[in-house]
Amino acid sequence: MDYGIKGQTVLIIGGARGIGYAAAELLAADGCNVALADINGEAAKASAHKLAASSGARTAGLKADVTDLEQVKAMMAAVEKDLGPLSVVVNCAAVLDDKLFADSGPADWKRMVDVCLYGPMNVIHAALPGMSARKYGRIICLASDSARIGQARLSYYAAAKAGVIALVKSVAQEAGKDGITLNVVSPGATNTELRQEREEGMRAQMGDEKYAKRVQTVLKMYPTRRIGEPVDIGAAIAFLASRNASWITGQVLSVNGGFVMP
Numbered sequence: 001m002d003y004g005i006k007g008q009t010v011l012i013i014g015g016a017r018g019i020g021y022a023a024a025e026l027l028a029a030d031g032c033n034v035a036l037a038d039i040n041g042e043a044a045k046a047s048a049h050k051l052a053a054s055s056g057a058r059t060a061g062l063k064a065d066v067t068d069l070e071q072v073k074a075m076m077a078a079v080e081k082d083l084g085p086l087s088v089v090v091n092c093a094a095v096l097d098d099k100l101f102a103d104s105g106p107a108d109w110k111r112m113v114d115v116c117l118y119g120p121m122n123v124i125h126a127a128l129p130g131m132s133a134r135k136y137g138r139i140i141c142l143a144s145d146s147a148r149i150g151q152a153r154l155s156y157y158a159a160a161k162a163g164v165i166a167l168v169k170s171v172a173q174e175a176g177k178d179g180i181t182l183n184v185v186s187p188g189a190t191n192t193e194l195r196q197e198r199e200e201g202m203r204a205q206m207g208d209e210k211y212a213k214r215v216q217t218v219l220k221m222y223p224t225r226r227i228g229e230p231v232d233i234g235a236a237i238a239f240l241a242s243r244n245a246s247w248i249t250g251q252v253l254s255v256n257g258g259f260v261m262p
C-alpha cells in the first residue's frame with residue numbers, strides 16, 4: 001500500500017515485537033526508514049535487523065525505557081542522527097497486569113502509570129519540539145478498549161489508558177496549528193505475546209477445561225468471531241501515519257472486530 005510517506009523516518013517505541021513490529025513491517029515495506037526502540041534493547045536490535053533483511057528498508061534498533069524522559073530524548077536524537085528527522089512517532093510500549101483492584105497496591109499502580117501514562121507523556125513531550133519546528137508530524141499512541149468501557153482485572157491499566165486518550169485529545173488541540181496530528185488506536189484482544197502471557201497465567205489458574213470455556217465466551221463477544229492479529233492493528237497505525245490521514249486528529253480509532261461500538 002502507498003502511504004505517501006516513502007523515505008520518511010518512523011519511530012516505534014515498544015516496537016521490538018507485537019503490534020508495533022507489525023506496523024513497522026507495513027511502513028518499512030512502503031519505503032520508510034524505521035527505528036524500533038524498546039526497553040529490551042537486544043530484541044529491538046534483532047527485530048531491526050530482521051526488518052531490514054525482509055524489507056530492504058533502513059532500520060535501527062535502540063534501547064530506551066519509555067518511563068525516563070531523558071532516555072527518550074537521547075534515543076530520539078540518536079534516531080534522527082542516523083535516519084533523519086522524525087515524521088512519525090508511535091508509542092506501543094506497555095505492561096499488563098491481571099489482578100482485582102482490591103488485590104493490587106501502590107507499587108502495581110505506579111509501575112502501570114509510569115509505563116502506560118508517563119510513557120506517552122515522555123514520548124509526546126520529546127517529539128513535539130522537532131515536529132513543531134518542521135511544521136509536520138504524526139503521533140500515534142496505543143490505548144485499549146478497556147479504557148473506553150472498563151474491564152475487570154485490568155482496572156489500573158484501563159485507567160492509565162484512559163489518561164492516554166485524554167492526553168492525546170488535549171495535545172491534538174494544541175499542536176494542530178503546527179501541522180502535527182495526534183491520534184489513538186484502541187485495540188481489542190489481539191494475539192501478541194503480551195496477551196499470550198496473560199492468557200497462559202489464566203490457563204494455569206483455571207485449568208484447561210475452564211480455560212477452553214473462557215476462550216469460547218470471549219470469542220462470542222466479538223461479532224467477527226475472532227480476536228485480532230497484530231497486522232489488523234498495524235494497518236490502522238500505518239493509515240493514521242499516512243498522508244491521507246492529514247485531517248484526522250484527536251480521534252480514537254477502535255480496531256476490535258466489533259467488540260465495542262462506542
Ligand SMILES: NC(=O)c1ccc[n+]([C@@H]2O[C@H](COP(=O)([O-])OP(=O)(O)OC[C@H]3O[C@@H](n4cnc5c(N)ncnc54)[C@H](O)[C@@H]3O)[C@@H](O)[C@H]2O)c1
Binds near residue numbers: 020037
Ligand atoms: N495485545 C492486546 O490484546 C492489546 C489490547 C489492547 C491494547 N493493546 C496495546 O497495544 C500496545 C502494543 O501491545 P502488544 O500486545 O503489541 O504488546 P507487546 O508486549 O507484544 O509489545 C510491547 C513492547 O513494549 C515494550 N516495553 C514494555 N515496557 C517498556 C518500557 N518501559 N519502555 C520501552 N518499551 C517497553 C516491551 O518490551 C514490548 O516489546 C500496548 O500499548 C498495549 O497496551 C494491546
